[in-house]
Amino acid sequence: xxxxxENKTLFQRNLWDRxxxxxxxxxxxxxxxxLLIIIGYVIINGISALNWEFFxxxxxxxxxxxxxxxxxxxxxxxxxxxxxLLALIISAPVGLGAGILLSEYPDHKxxxxxxxxxxxxxxxxxxxxxxxxxxxxxxxxxxFSGLSGGFALAFVMxxxxxxxxxxxxxxxxxSIREAGLAIGLPRWRVVLSTVMPAAKTGLxxxxxxxxxxxxxxxxxxxxxxxxxxxxxxxxxxxIFGPVDTLPQRLYSLAISPYKEWHAMGWAAGIVLLxxxxxxxxxxRLLTRENKYN
Amino acid sequence: MEIxxxxxxxxxxxxxxxxxxxxxxxxxxGFDGIRMxxxxxxxxxxxxxxxxxxxxxxxxxxxxxxIGPSGCGKTTFxxxxxxxxxxxxxxTVTGEVLLDGNNIYHPKVxxxxxxxxxxMVFQKPxxxxxxxxxxxxxxxxxxxxxxxxxxxxxxxxxxxxxxALFDEVKDRLNSPGGSLSGxxxxxxxxxxxxxIEPEVLLMDEPTSSLDxxxxxxxxxxxxxxxxxxxxxIVTHNLQxxxxxSDNTGFFYLGELIEFGETEKMYTNPVNKRTEEYLxxxxx
Numbered sequence: 001x002x003x004x005x006e007n008k009t010l011f012q013r014n015l016w017d018r019x020x021x022x023x024x025x026x027x028x029x030x031x032x033x034x035l036l037i038i039i040g041y042v043i044i045n046g047i048s049a050l051n052w053e054f055f056x057x058x059x060x061x062x063x064x065x066x067x068x069x070x071x072x073x074x075x076x077x078x079x080x081x082x083x084x085l086l087a088l089i090i091s092a093p094v095g096l097g098a099g100i101l102l103s104e105y106p107d108h109k110x111x112x113x114x115x116x117x118x119x120x121x122x123x124x125x126x127x128x129x130x131x132x133x134x135x136x137x138x139x140x141x142x143x144f145s146g147l148s149g150g151f152a153l154a155f156v157m158x159x160x161x162x163x164x165x166x167x168x169x170x171x172x173x174x175s176i177r178e179a180g181l182a183i184g185l186p187r188w189r190v191v192l193s194t195v196m197p198a199a200k201t202g203l204x205x206x207x208x209x210x211x212x213x214x215x216x217x218x219x220x221x222x223x224x225x226x227x228x229x230x231x232x233x234x235x236x237x238x239i240f241g242p243v244d245t246l247p248q249r250l251y252s253l254a255i256s257p258y259k260e261w262h263a264m265g266w267a268a269g270i271v272l273l274x275x276x277x278x279x280x281x282x283x284r285l286l287t288r289e290n291k292y293n
Numbered sequence: 294m295e296i297x298x299x300x301x302x303x304x305x306x307x308x309x310x311x312x313x314x315x316x317x318x319x320x321x322x323g324f325d326g327i328r329m330x331x332x333x334x335x336x337x338x339x340x341x342x343x344x345x346x347x348x349x350x351x352x353x354x355x356x357x358x359x360i361g362p363s364g365c366g367k368t369t370f371x372x373x374x375x376x377x378x379x380x381x382x383x384x385t386v387t388g389e390v391l392l393d394g395n396n397i398y399h400p401k402v403x404x405x406x407x408x409x410x411x412x413m414v415f416q417k418p419x420x421x422x423x424x425x426x427x428x429x430x431x432x433x434x435x436x437x438x439x440x441x442x443x444x445x446x447x448x449x450x451x452x453x454x455x456x457a458l459f460d461e462v463k464d465r466l467n468s469p470g471g472s473l474s475g476x477x478x479x480x481x482x483x484x485x486x487x488x489i490e491p492e493v494l495l496m497d498e499p500t501s502s503l504d505x506x507x508x509x510x511x512x513x514x515x516x517x518x519x520x521x522x523x524x525x526i527v528t529h530n531l532q533x534x535x536x537x538s539d540n541t542g543f544f545y546l547g548e549l550i551e552f553g554e555t556e557k558m559y560t561n562p563v564n565k566r567t568e569e570y571l572x573x574x575x576x
Contacts, residue, residue, distance in 0.1 A: 107382060178377065179419035179482070183433035183489055184409030193436050197423040 042273060046266030054267055059229045059244075065260035073268055075231040079146065079243040080275075083225055084215050086150025086239070091157035092207065098158070099165025099206075104177075104191050122159035129155035130220035138224060146243035149225025156217055157210040164206025168199045205283045212279035216272065218247035227252060246272045328353040328523040329374065329411075329493055334388035336369050336378060343369035344547045346388065351493065356515060356524045358538030358555065360531060362570070366547040367527040371495050374525065375411040376404040392493070409433070412491035416498040418478030420470030420485075427466040429481055433489035448488050456484035457514050476507025483514065494518065496526040500533065512537050531571065535559055543567045 057072035064071040098118065101108055121129075133152035138144055172195050180190035196203065221227075226242040227249060237243075246268055253265030329351035336343040344366035351357050351374075359367040369378075376397060378384040389396045397407045420429050428435065430449045439445065449466070453459035458480040462473070470481055479499060486494060496515070500508035515524060515537045528534050534541055534555065541555040543564070551558060551567045562568040569575055 175415060175417060175419045176421065178380070179415065179421070179485075180432075181377070181380070182375065182408055182413035182415070183485055184405055185433065185436055186405050189436050194421045194423075194432075198421070200423075 039273060042266055042269040046263065046268075046270045049260075049263035049267035050270060054264070058231055059249075059264075061229070062256070062258050062261060065258060065264070071264070073244075073246075073249060073264065073271075075228065076244040076246055076249045076268065077271065078231070079225070079228070079238060080215065080246045082238045083146050083149040083153065083221070083243055083245050084211065086147060087153035087157055087214055088207070088211055090150055091154035091161055091210070094154070095158045095161025095210070096165050096203070098162035099169065100191060102162065102166040103169035104187070104195070118159045118162050121155065122163070125219070126156060126217050127219040127222070130223045133220065134223040141240075143240070144224060144226035144242040146225050146239045146241070149221045149243060149245065152220035152224045153214040153217060156214045156220060160210035160213060161206055164209065165203060168202025168206060169195055171202060172198045201286050205286045208279050208283040208286070212276045212283070215279070216247055216276050218245075218251050221245050221248045246275075326353040326355075327351070328393065329525075330391045331370075331374070332389040332391065334370070334373055334386070334390060336366075336373050337385045337387075338381070339383040342547055343384075344373070344544070347549045349542050349549055349552055351523050351525055352540065353523045354519055354521070355539040356519050356526060356537050358534035358541045359525065359527045359544060360529075360534050360541060360570075361544035361550075362575070363529070365544040367544050368497055369547075370544070371413075371497055371525060371527050374493070374495055375408050375413055377413070379404050409489050410491055411493045411495060412486035412489065413495040414479070414483050414486050414497065414499050417502050418475060418482050420473070420478050420481050422469070422471050424470055425467045426462050426470050426473070426481065429470040430484050430488050432485060452484040452488040455487050455514075455518065456480045457510060457517075458484055474507075476503050476510065479503060479507065479511065480514070483511075487518075491522070493523045493525065496524065498527050498529060501529060508533075543570065545570070 053070040054072040055077065056074055057070045058075050059073060060069075060071055063069075098114060102111055102114060102118075105111070130152045132155060133148045137148035137151050141148070169191075176194055176198060177190050180194045181187065185193075225245055225248070228242045228244045232238055232241050232243075250265050250268045250272065253261045253268060256262070256265075327350045331347050331349050334347045334349075335345050347366075347370055349357075349370075359370065361367055372378055372381075373386050374390060376386075378386055386398060390398055392407070392410060396402070397404075397411075421432060424432065427445075427449055430452050431439075431445045434445060434448060450459060453462065458477060461477060462481075470478065473481060479502075483499070500511050503511065512533065515526065518524060519539075526534075526537065538555045540553065541558050542552040543550045543558070543562075543566075545566055551562060551564045553563070558567065559571060562571060
């Protein structure tokens with residue numbers, strides 16, 4: 001009698017299994033290749049423009065680059081940090097609050113609407129979020145500003161934070177909440193002191209992912225932070241005046257007619273990639289740590 | 294005359310009116326010292342009835358065990374006793390639950406204050422994962438704003454001693470609550486419930502996820518605790534109910550079939566179904 005191993009159907013099934021696994025590997029490679037090409041291409045084109053001046057000098061006029069005078073994107077890098085941090089400060093409490101409401105008060109009357117609004121906001125083109133911030137902040141203030149850029153990016157981040165907060169809190173067993181209530185704690189206290197600390201890693205990961213996502217957005221910043229070739233005279237100019245940001249500077253350098261600026265655009269791409277990849281990898285590592293706990 | 298009529302009714306239907314049954318039990322056994330009492334308590338999940346018109350007394354300094362097959366409503370009933378159903382979607386509670394004569398479902402009563410008077414221990418140990426042993430025990434005090442270190446230390450030690458855990462953890466009160474073994478975690482949960490000094494302690498199958506040794510430690514503990522508390526314990530384990538309880542309620546299909554002194558019920562059950570369940574014919 002034939003053993004199972006010699007059985008023809010088993011052989012066929014193994015073959016089929018290998019074929020399917022092969023397909024999975026091929027599709028994984030298909031996903032990876034464009035990413036690697038992009039990263040490689042950006043590095044090859046931009047590495048020559050990455051020097052000390054790139055991180056210490058302002059951009060100034062095109063003449064600077066063409067005459068070989070020192071020029072760089074220090075104002076852009078600082079501007080990006082300021083606008084992104086403003087966006088995080090604005091979006092974190094709102095997104096966190098919405099996520100807590102969705103997860104901890106599932107019966108709340110507002111939730112169905114909140115869910116629809118959140119999904120719509122998440123799917124809305126980023127440029128419209130820029131227009132929204134333009135109407136809400138730029139128009140009344142009468143000037144482009146880092147603050148309005150922060151609001152525009154916050155509209156990108158809020159729905160992502162709300163979602164990730166909701167799922168991070170939902171991952172905490174319901175029994176923890178009941179245990180808290182059973183010792184006579186009010187509901188808000190249970191959420192704040194027992195559920196949220198337990199979900200800390202998930203919450204931080206959500207912030208990082210939304211932050212990385214917003215950091216790469218150029219469209220919402222066109223009508224809001226607008227762009228600037230120089231550092232402002234006073235640091236408050238970063239918040240209340242037009243500010244440069246990496247994704248948007250990358251775009252304007254790329255469409256400029258100067259060869260030297262194109263190279264700087266690629267270099268800006270490298271900086272942005274490193275920034276975003278660092279955030280995503282940190283988020284990944286945090287999530288993995290969470291799994292082992 | 295009335296009693297004869299009732300007996301006839303019982304003979305015909307096999308069941309007597311539930312509240313009557315409890316009263317009968319009280320008259321027969323001469324019970325006194327009621328701490329909690331439910332009157333026609335019904336819990337529904339949407340349209341599905343969890344428990345139906347339960348009237349049952351909980352006596353002070355006594356252990357009341359709730360027994361019955363799976364899905365018969367024991368836990369549903371227990372959770373109604375400290376308003377845990379407030380959080381359950383679609384759950385509606387009708388009837389009355391009296392604590393020292395006051396209905397805890399009265400609209401003016403705050404469920405949070407009720408839960409401080411009626412503590413609860415769950416089936417699975419539930420230490421707060423991010424807190425130390427010390428903080429777990431005093432969570433019910435610390436998180437409502439009590440910061441007095443001396444008081445917290447005192448309460449922590451007392452509660453851990455009551456829960457027979459102090460000697461095992463006294464040298465590592467600052468290590469995480471999750472680092473304890475399952476049995477220790479369950480005693481930690483009990484200590485946490487005791488730290489807020491409730492009047493009644495509800496226990497929902499507190500030993501079902503524990504090994505026999507840990508179970509027997511918890512049982513010893515229940516014996517100790519009943520000197521100060523009224524205890525209601527849900528259990529699947531008939532021997533356990535027999536060992537630890539003074540009174541027993543037998544639940545079947547969401548109804549209270551029989552209630553009485555454990556010893557009497559175990560040796561001489563009034564209802565046929567109780568007898569069948571206790572002798573292992575079903576359940």
